[in-house]
Amino acid sequence: MAAADIQNRNAFEEVEGLTRHVAQFVTDARYEDLSEELLELGKKSILDGLGLALAGSVAKSGELVRQYLNGQGANGPATVIGSSLKVQPRFAAFANGVGIHADDYDDTQLAVGKDRVYGLLTHPTAPALPAALAAAEARGASGRELMLAYHLGVEVECKIAEAIDPRHYQHGFHATGTCGTFAAAAAVSKLRHFDLDTLIRAFGCAGSQSAGLRENFGTMMKPFHAGRSSESGVVAADFAEMGWTTTEKLLEAPRGFFRAAGGGFDSTAIIDKLGAPWTFVSPGVSIKPHPSGSLTHPGMTEMLKMIREHDIKPEQVERVDVGTNQNMPNALIHHQPRNELQAKFSMEFCMAILLLERRAGLEEFTDEVVTRPDVVEMIKRVHFGVHPEAEAAGYDKMTTIITVKLRNGQSIQGRADFGKGSPANPMTYDEAAEKFLGCASFAKWNMTKAEAIIEQVRSLEHIENIKALMANLSE
Incomplete structure (x- = not known):
């Protein structure tokens, strides 16, 4: 018709x-x-x-x-x-x-x-x-x-x-x-x-x-x-x-x-x-590279890149600021997750687990890992909210702006609009396999x-x- x-x-x-x-x-x-x-x-x-x-x-x-x-x-x-x-x-x-x-x-x-x-x-x-x-x-x-x-x-x-x-x-x-x-x-x-x-x-x-x-x-x-x-x-x-x-x-x-x-x-x-x-x-x-809400993935892709490029160690981190548009905190609602299902909708957990383990797969999203003392402590260092620049970028992106402040006073910054597995950075069939x-x-x-x-x-x-x-x- x-x-x-x-x-x-x-x-x-x-x-x-x-x-x-x-x-x-x-x-x-x-x-x-x-x-x-x-x-x-x-x-x-x-x-x-x-x-x-x-x-x-x-x-x-x-x-x-x-x-x-x-x-x-x-x-x-x-x-x-x-x-x-x-x-x-x-x-x-x-x-x-x-x-x-x-x-x-x-x-x-x-x-x-x-x-x-x-x-x-x-x-x-x-x-x-x-x-x-x-x-x-x-x-x-x-x-x-x-x-x-x-x-x-x-x-x-x-x-x-x-x-x-x-x-x-x-x-x-x-x-x-x-x-x-x-x-x-x-x-x-x-x-x-x-x-x-x-x-x-x-x-x-x-x-x-x-x-x-x-x-x-x-x-x-x-x-x-x-x-x-x-x-x-x-x-x-x-x-x-x-x-x-x-x-x-x-x-x-x-x-x-x-x-x-x-x-x-x-x-x-x-x-x-x-x-x-x-x-x-x-x-x-x-296609998701991590078992968590899709809105976490640009930030996770960028955080993992930052960790590897700057060899960031957990004990070096004083504070992490993560900023997005206003719709993303509306979905990522668990700021202090108590179990694996809540952790999937927690930007704070997703950043914390990457800093601690340098990976975030099925083995990391478990109740036992989410409630580990070092994970709970690292989550407290992550601050998630709306960033004016990310808001201005529009809702047709998942713009995520990250600042990692180290204890030595150094700040490391990163930004991503899309995560691994997106059409902008797709997986091959072999990667999906x-x-x-x-x-x-x-x-x-x-x-x-x-x-x-x-x-x-x-x-x-x-x-x-x-x-x-x-x-x-x-x-």
């Missing part, structure tokens, strides 16, 4: 045909529409997501999810990654969504608009990939079918997140939990070859299930949001396929998703923008299987049945 076919009455109230416009994009898309560049970018995030699901399987949340599923009697065809469990697709989507997001180590959508917080829109893979995997495994779909469904899910999720008024996030909604539901619904609908009207109803069902509040950041509920959004997309497709009725204008209606959840939206972020360009291509998706192996090792996964997964994803388009991949992700 072209832009000319849509009557724009009021960009903040109603744009007729917008839900249909999005659904038409999904139903019309073909694998041949995906460029080689797009496919290669997607493979890195798919591999990243699989590794994170393995790492998440050994988190406390993973244990509790499996405990819950064992009590549901929900045996089925879909794999709970990192376990021997086979469950119904909706439950596999939930479990693997929680797993991917459990360590807050998963990829991040980057914003286009300057009024939006760069890196704070959604985590695109956590809702989209688990639903696509579950539906693909249940149907015996090919690697090409999986990739098409995954890319469509990510694209729908990201463009919806880009369009909604920034108030949606700023006032407390977690966009991964809300917009991610549409990603999962789009991915599953594509794998099931829904026609246009059925897909529109799947979106109608998805929108009424979208949920997630940022007050729960730093707790198990944050990854729950990702899992539930993925599960809800599967449920939406299930009911749409049975003939469940919904509104045909869930996105754009005055009482629909955009108005209710955000107060408004920018239709130009969606109309004729789906796949033009694909979000993976521009502005890009960032190295991160994957780290996650697999953390989960004590069979390393022969882990190496095989890397090569399977590298040539995913040649896999005839996705069950071959899932076998290496199952005990």
Whole structure:
């Protein structure tokens, strides 16, 4: 559907045909529409997501999810990654969504608009990939079918997140939990070859299930949001396929998703923008080098560089000042973290652990490390707040300005707008594979299987049945 076919009455109230416009994009898309560049970018995030699901399987949340599923009697065809469990697709989507997001180590959508917080829109893979995997495994779909469904899910999720008024996030909604539901619904609908009207109803069902509040950041509920959004997309497709009725204008209606959840939206972020360009291509998706909130990563990248270049020792540090724009402290809310989940949203911890250990991986984000006396003491030396220069740089960057004051009176300064793994400083496939192996090792996964997964994803388009991949992700 072209832009000319849509009557724009009021960009903040109603744009007729917008839900249909999005659904038409999904139903019309073909694998041949995906460029080689797009496919290669997607493979890195798919591999990243699989590794994170393995790492998440050994988190406390993973244990509790499996405990819950064992009590549901929900045996089925879909794999709970990192376990021997086979469950119904909706439950596999939930479990693997929680797993991917459990360590807050998963990829991040980057914003286009300057009024939006760069890196704070959604985590695109956590809702989209688990639903696509579950539906693909249940149907015996090919690697090409999986990739098409995954890319469509990510694209729908990201463009919806880009369009909604920034108030949606700023006032407390977690966009991964809300917009991610549409990603999962789009991915599953594509794998099931829904026609246009059925897909529109799947979106109608998805929108009424979208949920997630940022007050729960730093707790198990944050990854729950990702899992539930993925599960809800599967449920939406299930009911749409049975003939469940919904509104045909869930996105754009005055009482629909955009108005209710955000107060408004920018239709130009969606109309004729789906796949033009694909979000993976521009502005890009960032893969995390550290298992913490994405807003910490420019500062962490710069701090690690400063530590190495100046050989900064912990005992030399008197004070560290970290300044950002005002939206970053609004998300990094734990200034004196008491556990690993809070530490993921603590700029103070992230700076402190790098100064003490010169690394910040899964092994550092544990309750035992967070509460270590030397860590608690170093956190007291880190001061985090708003810096006028960072604020002036705009919200389409994650500008972080660092000053390390040493006990000898010397001051060392650094600034970064983007972190390692961002499109400005991307990971190669081999670097993503190295991160994957780290996650697999953390989960004590069979390393022969882990190496095989890397090569399977590298040539995913040649896999005839996705069950071959899932076998290496199952005990």
